[in-house]
Amino acid sequence: MIEPDWWKKSTVYQVYPKSFKDTNGSGTGDIKGLTMKLDYLHDLGIDIVWLQPVYVSPQNDNGYDVADYCRIDPEFGTMEDFDELMLELHKREMVLMLDIVVNHSSTEHEWFKQARQSKDSPYRDYYIWKDPAPGGGVPNNWQSKFGGSAWQYDEETEQYFLTLFDKTQADLNWENELVRKEVVELLKFWAEKGVKGFRMDVINLISKDLSFPEDDGSIAPGDGRRFYTDGPRVHEFIREVYDQVWGPNHLITVGEMSSTTLAQCIRYSNPENNELSMTFNFHHLKVDYLNGQKWELMPYDFEELKRLLSEWQVGMNEGGGWNALFLNNHDQPRALSRFTDDRKYRTESAKLLATTLHGLQGTPYVYQGEEIGMPNPVWNNIDEFRDIESKNMYRILQEQGKEPDEALNIIRERSRDNSRTPMQWDTTINAGFTTGTPWIKVDERYRTINVHSQLEDADSIYNHYKKLIALRKELVILKDGMYVRLDESHPQVYTYARINEQETLIVMSNFSDQEVSFSIPDEFWNERMNEQVSELLISNTLHVPELAQSTSLSPYASYMWIIK
Structure with missing residues (x-):
């Protein structure tokens, strides 16, 4: 019998289809390319494949501007290709998690085309329209997350429509029951095709403050997001979808949470609430934002990174929620280049980040190329x-x-393009991604950083990930172990323990290019470690130290021990 929460011991692999594998020379990845590489993912130990949007779209935001939720964009293939993918996944006992974008649709969607024809259109209320401000101009000062006003003027009907993202991504009006019914139907469509999970794009933005007030900046950041983030009816809306689709079909769901809080994510992912299986939060990926601003650079704050990871580990555990663990995705620069050394210590750094993340409580996500140590490209x-x-x-x-x-x-x-360059498969032209002209540049370092060179190398980054993914299936403590931080604000080292009644697991990582020493606090060592037997589970250095209260760590060294 399959465990109801089997996904808590699994690892998700995120596929950005446009850049994964092209089979027809178009220069753009396709569904057949993913099917071709399923054995690769199966060998890695992946259970769940997250496929990003492949729906019909004008591609202004690489598929997150959906023009038809139930058709495959010809750029990626056909529905027959999708059905073949589902069949091949099933053969390998793997499942598909599909990306769904229902905070907004493309302005090319038929709903919006109908809506903008007339204020009397039955589709008008599918979107959020407002008259100009009393003195003319935009209805309020809300800002788009992509820059500029969040309002676009429609000359034909002399009203503005809301776009929290690109100007061609019109926000759907979830207050309209018909919109919610449409969302339920499109989710059922894919569930009936065998899809077993959904990643819900910016799902916590679907409920807006209906008074649409000006943001006076009295609560940071002053761009309106507090009036549409975790809004007044968001939990009601999500439970409604759960009751009609996710629950009856036993689906895995992960919510992408924009600018959210720990308390909200506990509420979204606690199974007693019948909402989501788990949540993404992004606070730990803003530790290099000067004054909280994405487009202002500063060195990342290591202590803040550790503090945030620890806060969410403890909080989600105590509140009964569940973390989606990640350092990389399609919207983020590569963590390897961001937090460690992507050149001299690239291999050690990639393994360090993997070990540090995969020892935490939650479901780990591997973003394509992460498992071979792909860095930011050279622009x-x-x-x-x-x-x-x-x-x-x-x-x-x-x-x-x-x-x-x-x-x-x-x-x-x-730039988000740092993570969107083509997957580097081998040393042939265009890294084996395409025989045509790639839609975006291939990083010039693909001749030394590629899948082919790592598969048979027992000490490769790929095989390090493979070991970690296998350990999560094997060790109960990685699922249920309580988190305890041990590094006491060490300037270079992040060390934590996972504890259950039978075992203790320790992860120790040196996030610097210096040799450093670290001592486990006396209280913890004396209580948990005396007369215990330790086993090294995984390391990223040739020299493997015995677990001791005081340990010397070489640059970017990382270890995981289990103590019984």
Whole structure:
């Protein structure tokens, strides 16, 4: 019998289809490319494949602007290709998690085309429309997350419509029961095709403050997000979908949570509430934002990173919630380049990040290329970028007074395109991704950083991930162990323990290029460790120290021990 929460011992692999594998020379990855590589993912130990949007879309935001929720975009293949993917996943006892975007749709969606034709259209109330402000202009000062006003003017009907993201992504009106019914039906459509999970894009933004007030900035950040984040009816709306689709079909769900709180994520993911299986939060990926601003650079705050990871580990455990564990995704620069050394100590660093993350409580997510240590690519000029947010901000930064070189440097560090370059399969042309012209540049280092070179190397980053994924299936403590932080604000080391009634697991990582020493606190050592037998589960160095109260750590060294 399958455990009801089997996914708590599993690992999810995130596929950005546009950049994963192209089978027809178009320069864009496709569904057949994913099917072709299922054996690779199965060998890695993956149970759940998260496929990002492959629906019909004008691709202004790489598929997150959906024009038809129930059709496959020809760029990615056909529905027959999708059905074949489902069949091949089933053969390997793997399941598919599909990305669903229902806070907004593309303005090319038929609903919106009908809505903008007339204020009397039956689809008008599918979206959020407002008259101009009394003196003219936008209804309020809310800002788009991609820059500029969150309101777009429609000259034909002389009203504004809300767009919290790109100007072609119109926010859906979840207050309208018909919209909620449409969402239920489209989810049922994919569930009936065998999809076993959904990643819900910015799902905590679906309920807005219906008074649409001006944001006076009295509560940071002053761009309106407090009036639509974790809004007044969001839990009601999510439970409604759970009751009709997710619960009856026993589906795995993960909610992408924008600017949320720990308390909210506990509420979303506690199984007693019948909402979501788990949640993504992004606080730990803002520790290099100067004054909380994405487009202002600073070295990352290591202590804040550890504090946030620890706070969410303890809080979610105590509140009965469940974390989705990640350091990388399609919207973030590569963690390898961001938090460690992606050159001299690239291999050690990649393994360190993996061990540190996979020892935590939650369901780990591996983003394509992470498992082979893909770093941020080398960007030469702005023309190499494809991301709409990056291009907008390059212009806006210069309008704010930045010199072109300074603006470009910020984009290099922060762009979502850092994670969107093609998967590096081998040393052939275009890293084996395509025989055509890639839609976005391939990183020049693919000849040394690729899958082929790592599969047979027992000491490779790939095989390190493979071991960690296997350990999660094997060790109960990784699922149920209580989290205890042990490093006491050490400036270079992050050390924590996981504890249950039978065992203790310790993860120790040196996040620096210096040799450092670390001592486990006396109280913990004397209580848990005396006369116990320790076993090293995984390491990233040739020299493997015995577990001792005081340990010397070489640059970027990382270890996981279990004590019985």
